[in-house]
Amino acid sequence: MTVPPSFVGIGSRSADRRLGGTRSAGSGSPGSSTDPDTAVSDGRVAHIDRLLGWVLALCGVVIVLAAGSRVRLTPAQFAPWWAALAFGTVGILLVLVVTGRILPNPWLRVLWISAVVATVAAQATVFAGYTGGDPDTLRPWVWALEPIMMCFVALLARWPVVLGYIVLSPLLPVLSGAVFLGRIPHEAMLQAPVHLGNGAFVAIIYGIRAGLLERERVAERNRRISERRAQARSVAERQQVLARIVHDEVLSTLIAATRLPGEPVPELRVAARTALQALERAAAGPGASAEIAVHEAVERLAAAARRCAPGAEVRIGAVRGAEAEAVPGAMLDAAAAAMSEALRNSVVHAPGSRLRVRGRLDAARLRLTIADDGPGFDEGAIPEERLGVRESILGRMRALPGGTASVRADAAGTVVELGWRR
Numbered sequence: 001m002t003v004p005p006s007f008v009g010i011g012s013r014s015a016d017r018r019l020g021g022t023r024s025a026g027s028g029s030p031g032s033s034t035d036p037d038t039a040v041s042d043g044r045v046a047h048i049d050r051l052l053g054w055v056l057a058l059c060g061v062v063i064v065l066a067a068g069s070r071v072r073l074t075p076a077q078f079a080p081w082w083a084a085l086a087f088g089t090v091g092i093l094l095v096l097v098v099t100g101r102i103l104p105n106p107w108l109r110v111l112w113i114s115a116v117v118a119t120v121a122a123q124a125t126v127f128a129g130y131t132g133g134d135p136d137t138l139r140p141w142v143w144a145l146e147p148i149m150m151c152f153v154a155l156l157a158r159w160p161v162v163l164g165y166i167v168l169s170p171l172l173p174v175l176s177g178a179v180f181l182g183r184i185p186h187e188a189m190l191q192a193p194v195h196l197g198n199g200a201f202v203a204i205i206y207g208i209r210a211g212l213l214e215r216e217r218v219a220e221r222n223r224r225i226s227e228r229r230a231q232a233r234s235v236a237e238r239q240q241v242l243a244r245i246v247h248d249e250v251l252s253t254l255i256a257a258t259r260l261p262g263e264p265v266p267e268l269r270v271a272a273r274t275a276l277q278a279l280e281r282a283a284a285g286p287g288a289s290a291e292i293a294v295h296e297a298v299e300r301l302a303a304a305a306r307r308c309a310p311g312a313e314v315r316i317g318a319v320r321g322a323e324a325e326a327v328p329g330a331m332l333d334a335a336a337a338a339m340s341e342a343l344r345n346s347v348v349h350a351p352g353s354r355l356r357v358r359g360r361l362d363a364a365r366l367r368l369t370i371a372d373d374g375p376g377f378d379e380g381a382i383p384e385e386r387l388g389v390r391e392s393i394l395g396r397m398r399a400l401p402g403g404t405a406s407v408r409a410d411a412a413g414t415v416v417e418l419g420w421r422r
Contacts, residue, residue, distance in 0.1 A: 041220075044216050044220075045213070045216075046105050048209060048212045048213065048216070049105075049155050049209075050100065050101065050105065050108060051101075051212075052151075052155060052205060052208065052209060052212075053096065053100055053108060053112060053152070053155055054096065054097070054100035054101055056148050056151050056152060056205075057093045057096035057097045057100055057115075057148075058097050059148060060090075060093040060115075060145055060148040061090070061093050061094060061097055063144045063145060063148065064090050064093070064141070064144075064145070066144075067141040067144055070139075070140075070141040071141050073132075074086060074087070074141070076132070077130065077131060077132035078129045078130055078131060078132070079128075079129040079130075079131055081129065082122065082125060082126070082128070082129025082130075083129075085118060085121055085122045085125070085129075086118075086122045086140075086141075086142050088118050089115055089118040089119050089122060089142065089145065092111055092114050092115040092118065093115060093148075095111060096108075096111055096112075096115070109156060112152045112155065112156055113152075113156065115148075115149065115152060116149045116152050116153060116156075119142060119145050119146075119149045120149075120169070120172065122140075122142045123140075123142060123143070123169070123172035123173055123176065124172045124175065124176050125176060125180075126138070126140050126142070126172075126173055126176050127173070127176045127177045127179075127180040127181050127185070128176065128179075128180040135177065135181060135185045136185045136186040136187055137186075137187055138185060138187055138188070139187055139191065140173070143173065143191065143195060146169055146170065146195055146198045147198040147201035147202075149165075149169065150162070150165060150166055150169065150198055150199065150201060150202050151201055151202060151205045153165045154202045154205055154206065155205075162202060166196070166198070166199040166202060167196070169195070169198075170191075170192045170193075170194075170195035170196050170198070171192055173185075173188040173191070173192070174188050174189060174192050176188075237399070240391065240395070240399075243391065290329045291326035291327065291328060291329065292326060292327055292328075292329050292332055293323070293324065293325070293326050294318045294319075294322050294323050294324070294325045294326065294327060294361055294362060294363060295318055295323040295324070297327050297332050297361060298316050298317060298318050298359075298361055300332060300336060301316050301332070301335065301336055301339065301359060301361070301368070302314050302316045304336045304339065304340050305339060305340070305343060305357045307340075308339075308340045308343040308344055308347070309343040309344075309346065309347055309355050309357075311355065312343065312355035312356065312357055313354075313355065313356045313357065314357045315356075315357065315358050315359070316357065316358070316359035316360075316361070316368070317359070317360060317361070318360075318361055318362060319360055319361065319362035322361070322362035322363055325362060325363035326363060327361065327363060327366070327422075328422075330400070331366070331400060331402075331403070331420050334396050334397060334399075334400045334403065335366055335368060335397070335400075335403075335418055335420060337392070337396060338392065338393045338396045338397050338405065338416075338418055339357070339368055339370055339416075339418060341392040341393050342370040342393055342416040342418075343355065343357070343370060345389070345414075346370070346372040346374060346414065349374065350372045350373075350374020350375065350413075350414070353372040353373050353374040353413070354372065354373050355370075355371070355372050356369075356370070356371045356372075357369070357370050358371075363422065364421065364422045365419070365420060365421045365422065366418070366419060366420040367417070367418070367419050368417070368418040368419070369415065369416070369417050369418075370415070370416040370418075371413060371414065371415045371416070372413050372414055373412065373413040374413055374414060375411065376409035376410045376411055376412070376413060376414050389407060393405055393407065393416060393418075394406075394407065397418050397419075397420070400420060402420050402421045402422055403418075403419065403420045404417075404418070404419040404420070404421075405417065405418050405419070
């Protein structure tokens, strides 16, 4: 039997890493990979081995139960010390069944090793402890645990050790008879070649393990792809936010500065400081959006409206009883920025018109209306490179979870409606 060299045990952290795919114990072997996107972490490899070890222990208990009468006759046919050794192996398997899903990995390895050592000792001394009848007819039930112990060794050691154990384990009763009886019992000689076939269970456990590891690699690759897509979306959204801020705050401030004669007025200085603060917040990243009290949110919206259009009629209030509630800071920033851009558009494109801002806010919803009685405009005629209405107002609010925005413009004026629902 040939065991793929990449399927090594968990006897060392370096072996775990090779199993994980970051390096393989044999260049070009099946399952090897140097791609970090397909690497399985040490923790996931250990989790797979833990699960397999638990299943093996459960199968071992079932095998002992199936042995039935042969197990019950052990105290009558064997010396007490041998019976204690054999039943000690069963006890270890029971402990693994009960605690194998929760024990720390080092403890699991100790129990696996203990079960293998106890079984080897029982097989090697079976004829020293036998006190029954004819040893030529003896078929000790502990032999039935051989495939389980072989698979434990496969989880613990590298494949050369596993191959050695597969060959040696079935020969232990033969050697026991030769040492303690001076001859090889007939049944032991007949059963030894048959028990060599238990090595097939090791091949099965390797195949199952390889399949589970491949599934983990696929899951890890998909997770990495999802992370990269999310990062790409985050970068695109950040660029979009910066583009809006540059247009809304920086360009608008510069345009206003070019149209004002003489020294800059105090309002222009305030607008410039606001622009710089907005850029600093955007450059710092989104972070966690803090909740802001409704009464404070109302004050911020009203202050932003008066700052952009000092002559506007501003009536923004909280729904009765909602003053102590809170709204997401990200929503407030987006709504204030979209409202400010709408007001700046009215100031620039409809100078002298009557500006009105109306709004109602509570913890679950926001409704803002910005209206002027200017000449209006044709939204479809706005050039693609102009970001004001398309991105800074409509795009900003529609990108907000629960956000809505609409613009109605005709000869009687322009109405911008901004909304949000939690």
